[in-house]
Amino acid sequence: MIESNQTFIIAAYAVTWGAMLAYLVYLLRRGRRARAEYERMAPGDRNTA
Amino acid sequence: MAWRDDWRRVRAIARKDLTTELRAKVGFNSVVALGVTILILLGLALGPDAQALRNAAVGAVWLATLFSGVLAFNRSFQVEIETGALEQLLQYPGPRWTIFAGKLLGNLLFVTLMVAIVVAAGIVLFGVRIPAGWPALLGVLALGIVGLVLLGTFYASMASRSRAREVLLPLLLFPMLVPVLLAATTASKALLGADLMHEAGAWIRLLAVYDVVFFIATFIAFEHVIEA
Amino acid sequence: MFNAQPDRALDVSGLGKRFGARWVLRGVSLDVRRGEAVGLLGPNGSGKSTVLRIVATLLRPNAGAAAVNGFDVVREAGGVRGQVGYLAHSPGLYDDLTARENLWFAADMLGSPHAAAEATLERVGLAHVAGDRVRGFSAGMQRRLALARLILRNPRVLLLDEPYSNLDADGVALMNSVIAGILRSGGAALVALHELAPARAMLKRTCTLVAGRIEAPSPERASRDQPVPIPGTD
Amino acid sequence: MPATPPSPHSYPPRTSVWFAFVSFGAVIAAQTHAILTSPAEGDMGHLQKIMYVHVPAAWMTFLAFFVVLVFSARYLWKRNENDDLLAASAAEVGALFNGLTLMLGMIWGRPAWGVWWVWDARLTSTLVLFLIFVGYLALRAFVDDAEQKARWSAAVGAIGAINVPIVYMSVTWWRTLHQPPSSPATLDPAYTMGLRLNAIALLLVMIHFIRKRYEIARVERAAEHVAEAAAMGGR
Numbered sequence: 186m187i188e189s190n191q192t193f194i195i196a197a198y199a200v201t202w203g204a205m206l207a208y209l210v211y212l213l214r215r216g217r218r219a220r221a222e223y224e225r226m227a228p229g230d231r232n233t234a
Numbered sequence: 235m236a237w238r239d240d241w242r243r244v245r246a247i248a249r250k251d252l253t254t255e256l257r258a259k260v261g262f263n264s265v266v267a268l269g270v271t272i273l274i275l276l277g278l279a280l281g282p283d284a285q286a287l288r289n290a291a292v293g294a295v296w297l298a299t300l301f302s303g304v305l306a307f308n309r310s311f312q313v314e315i316e317t318g319a320l321e322q323l324l325q326y327p328g329p330r331w332t333i334f335a336g337k338l339l340g341n342l343l344f345v346t347l348m349v350a351i352v353v354a355a356g357i358v359l360f361g362v363r364i365p366a367g368w369p370a371l372l373g374v375l376a377l378g379i380v381g382l383v384l385l386g387t388f389y390a391s392m393a394s395r396s397r398a399r400e401v402l403l404p405l406l407l408f409p410m411l412v413p414v415l416l417a418a419t420t421a422s423k424a425l426l427g428a429d430l431m432h433e434a435g436a437w438i439r440l441l442a443v444y445d446v447v448f449f450i451a452t453f454i455a456f457e458h459v460i461e462a
Numbered sequence: 463m464f465n466a467q468p469d470r471a472l473d474v475s476g477l478g479k480r481f482g483a484r485w486v487l488r489g490v491s492l493d494v495r496r497g498e499a500v501g502l503l504g505p506n507g508s509g510k511s512t513v514l515r516i517v518a519t520l521l522r523p524n525a526g527a528a529a530v531n532g533f534d535v536v537r538e539a540g541g542v543r544g545q546v547g548y549l550a551h552s553p554g555l556y557d558d559l560t561a562r563e564n565l566w567f568a569a570d571m572l573g574s575p576h577a578a579a580e581a582t583l584e585r586v587g588l589a590h591v592a593g594d595r596v597r598g599f600s601a602g603m604q605r606r607l608a609l610a611r612l613i614l615r616n617p618r619v620l621l622l623d624e625p626y627s628n629l630d631a632d633g634v635a636l637m638n639s640v641i642a643g644i645l646r647s648g649g650a651a652l653v654a655l656h657e658l659a660p661a662r663a664m665l666k667r668t669c670t671l672v673a674g675r676i677e678a679p680s681p682e683r684a685s686r687d688q689p690v691p692i693p694g695t696d
Numbered sequence: 697m698p699a700t701p702p703s704p705h706s707y708p709p710r711t712s713v714w715f716a717f718v719s720f721g722a723v724i725a726a727q728t729h730a731i732l733t734s735p736a737e738g739d740m741g742h743l744q745k746i747m748y749v750h751v752p753a754a755w756m757t758f759l760a761f762f763v764v765l766v767f768s769a770r771y772l773w774k775r776n777e778n779d780d781l782l783a784a785s786a787a788e789v790g791a792l793f794n795g796l797t798l799m800l801g802m803i804w805g806r807p808a809w810g811v812w813w814v815w816d817a818r819l820t821s822t823l824v825l826f827l828i829f830v831g832y833l834a835l836r837a838f839v840d841d842a843e844q845k846a847r848w849s850a851a852v853g854a855i856g857a858i859n860v861p862i863v864y865m866s867v868t869w870w871r872t873l874h875q876p877p878s879s880p881a882t883l884d885p886a887y888t889m890g891l892r893l894n895a896i897a898l899l900l901v902m903i904h905f906i907r908k909r910y911e912i913a914r915v916e917r918a919a920e921h922v923a924e925a926a927a928m929g930g931r
Contacts, residue, residue: 190743190807197746197803198727201753204796205723205901208789209716212908219912223707223919239573246570250556250563257558257595318552321520322611326571327544388855392848396838405834406852409827410859413866420870436869444862451858455851458772461522481841522843 240332247323247336252343254313261309262344269302269352277359284361291360292422296378296415298352303345303382304404307390310341315394324460334387334456341383349379362426370434371425377441378418381448385410388452392459417441471496471531471619471650472517478525479512486512488674489526492652494619499641499651501661501668508671510654511551514621517652518548530619547617549625553604557597561588561607564596568611582610586636601628606636613640620644620651626660634660708914711907719900726897730890743808744887750800752895753793754822756902758860760790761825763906764832765857768850780846781917783853784836785909789902791829797822817868824863828856842917 255261276294281287314320323333353375356362365371386407393403421437472494479487486509494500504510515521517528519539527534533541555564565579583589586606596604605628612620625637641651641664655661658668670677730748767783770776801819802812813819835852839845 193803193807194743194745197749197800200799200803201749201796204792204799205720208792208905209720212905212912216908216912216915219915219919223915223922226919226922242573243571246567250559250567253563254556254558313556317557318550318554319556320554321515321548321550322554322568323571324520325518325543325546325548326568327540327573328571329540389852392835392852396835397840398838402834402838406831409824409831410856412824413859413862416866416870433869440862440866440869447858447862448855451855455772455855458847459851461847524843 236328240328240335243326243328243332244335244339247333248339248343251310251337251340255340255344261306262348265302265306265309265344266348266351268305269298269348270355272298272301273352273355273359287360288362289423291356291362292419292426294360295353295356296419296422298356299345299349299379300382300408300411300415302348302352303386304407306344306348307341307383307386307407308394308399308403310337310344310387311390311394329457330460331453331456333460334391334453337387337391338383341387342379345379345383345386349375365426367425370438371422374418374421374425374434374438374441377438377445378414380445381414381441382411384445384448384452388456388459391456413440413444417444469495470529471498472528472652474513474517474526474528476526477513477516477523477528479509479516479521480524486674487516487523487526490671490674490676491526492669492676494650494652496648496650497645498666499620499645499653499661499664501658501665502652502654502671503656503658503668504654504671509674510671511623513671514548514623514652514654517542517619518546518621519543520548545618546621547612547615547619548621549608549612549623551623551627553608555596555604555607558595560593560595561599562592564607565610565614568614572614574614578614579610582613585613586610587632602630602633605629606633609637609640617644618649620649620653622651622653624654624656626655629660638664707918708911711904711911715900715904715907719897719904722897722900723894726890726893730894734887734890743804746800746804747887748890748894749898750797750804751891752898753797753800754818755895756793756898757790757797757822757825759899760786760793760902760906761829761857761860764790764853768853768857771846771850772854777842777846777917778914780850781913782906782910783850785906785913787829787832787849787853788909789905791826791833792905793902794822794826794829798826815871817864817871820871821860821864821867824867825860828859828863832856842920 273294276290276297277287280290280294311320314323324330357364386403389403389406389410393399393406396402417437417440421434421441424434424437470493472492474493475491477487477490478485486507490509490513492500492502492513502510502513512521516523517530517535519535519542522536527536529535530542530545533545535542556567559567561583562579565583566576569576569579580589580592583592586609588603588606588610591599591603596607599607605625609625620641622641625641626634629637638660641653644651645664651664653661653665655668658665727748731745734744734748763786764783767779767786771779771783798819801816801822805814805816805819806812832849832852836845836849839848
C-alpha cells in the first residue's frame, strides 16, 4: 500500500511542476514572439528601458 | 406612463415572434421533432428494462429539453439577424431591455409548448406513473423552464451573432445550467417517489433563487450585450 | 464637447471606426444644417454606411464624436433615436408577416396608433397589398414599405443609405416628396449615394468619402447656383 | 483634424524576471517544508502530501475566477480596454489551475478511493467551473471585433462568476452523503501550516503568471494598434 502511494505522490508533484514549467515556457515563447512582432511594427520606439 | 409603453413594446415583440413562428411552423415542428427523437434514442440506449427506463425518465426528459431548447434559442434571433431587422429593432425609442423581455416571452411560450409535448412523450415512452402530488412536479418544471429560457435567450443574443453559433451556445449555456439540471431532476425524482428525504422543497427553493438571480443579472447584462 | 450651434441638425467631427484591424473611417467630419440635404458620395467600402450607422447609434465609434440636434450619439443615444430615421440598405422587414402587420408592429414600437400606419400605407401606394406577406414583395415594394416605416417615425434627421435603389420613377418621386416634406418642416437629411442623378434636385451640397476620409467637399457655390424647384410637392 | 487617431495604448513595462524566481522558489520551499513536517496519517500513508498541491490549486482557481469577475465588472463600468485584457489573462491562468486541480484530484482519488473519478462535491464543482472557463475562452475565440469581444466576455465572465457559488451549493446538496470537503478547518493543525504556506507560494506563482500573460496581451494589443495606425496613416 505504501509503495503504490509513493508513486501517486510523486505523480502529483510531477504533474504540478510539469504544468507550471510548461506554462512558464509558453509565456516566455509567446512573450518573445509578441515583442518581436511589436519590434517589427515600430522599431525602437518602445518607451521603456 | 413609460412603463406601459415598455410593456406594450414587449408584447409587440413577443406577438411578432409567435406570429412568425405560427406562420412558418417549420421552426416549432423541427424543434419538437428533435426533442422527441432524442427522447427515443435515450430510451433505446437506456432500455429496454422497464425499471431502468422509469429511473432514467426524468433525466431523459430534461436532456431532450436542453438540447432541443438550444435549437429554439438560436432560431429566435436568426430571423432578425438575417433580414437586418435587428438593426431596425435597435432603432426604436425606449430601453433596450424590452427587446430581451420580448424575446424572453416568445421563447418562454415556445419552450413551454415544446416541453409539454416532450414530457407527454416521456411519460408514455418511459412508463412513468404519475404520483398524486403532480402539481409540485409542474412547479419544478416551470421553474426549470424559466431558468433555461432566461440564460438560453441571453446567450443566444450573442452566440447567434458570432461565427460558430451551433457550438458556442451549448458551450456557454450547458455549464451554467448545471444547478437547474441537478435541482430539476433531483426534485422531480423525489416527487415521483415518496420524497422521503423531503428534499424536493429545498431544491425548489434553489431553483427559485437561481431564476431570480439570473433574471436580474441577464437584464442588467443585456444592455451591454445588445449594442452593436 | 463641440458647440452644437442651433442651426446644426447633424454635427460629425473626427469620426474614426475600425473593424478588427481595418480602419474604415479615419477622421470623418461633416455637418448638415436644418432644412438641408447633403449627399455623401463615394465608392463601395469607402465607409458611407458606417457613418450613417454610427449617427443612427447602431455602431459605437472608436474615435471622434457626432451629435444629432445636440444629442451626442454615444452618451445620449436614446435622445438621438427619437430624432433620426435610418433607411438601411436592406429593408429589415419580417417576411412571414403581411405589410400591415409589419407596419402595425412598427407603430406599436413607436407608440403611434394603427390608423397612422394605415395612412402611411396609403401614402406609399401599398394599400392594395396591405394584407399580403412581405415575402412575395418585389425589392421596390419592400423599399416602399421600409419608407412607410420611416415616415411613421416622423424623424427630424433622415439618414438614407442608397434610398433610390430598386425604385421606379414613381418611387423616386415618392422618395423625393418625403425628403422634401421633412426638409420643409425644418428637418435635415444625410443621403449616401452611388450616383447623383435621382437626388440632384434634393441636395444642397455633397461631400465625397474616399477610403474613410472626406475629400474636399464639392464647391458650395456650384451646387447652390442652380436653384431647382422641389418637384411634385403638394 | 488628426490624420490618424493617436495610439492610446502605451507599450507595457516588462515584468521583471526575478519575480518568477521568487515565486517558484517559494513553492519549492513550501513544498519541502510541508513534506518534511507532515505526519503520516494512519492508513492513508503519505497520501495527504498530495493535499499540499491539490487544495492550493483549487483555491487559486476560485481566486482567479474572482479576478475575472472584478475586472469584467470594471470593464462594463469603465470600458477601459486593459481591464478586459486582465480579465482574459486571469481566465486563462484560472483555467490552467482548474485543470491542474482536476488532475490532482484524480491522482489523489485513485489510491484513496480506488477509482480515477468520484462525483465528489468539490471535485464536481471544480469540473463545472472548468466548463464555464472553457465557455468564456471559446467566446473570446469566436468574436473578432476587439470592442465587442471585450463587452461580451465581460458580461459572460461576470454572469459565470455569479453562478460559481450556486453551482457549488447545488453540487454539494446533490452529493450530501459524501466526505465533507477538506478545508483547513477539518484537518489537524500540523497540516494547516503546510497548506497555508503552499497556498501563499502558489499565489505568488499565479500572480506572476497573470501579470506576465497580461503584459503579453498588452504588447499584442499595442502591436495591433500600431499596425492599424500605420495602415491608417497611408502617408
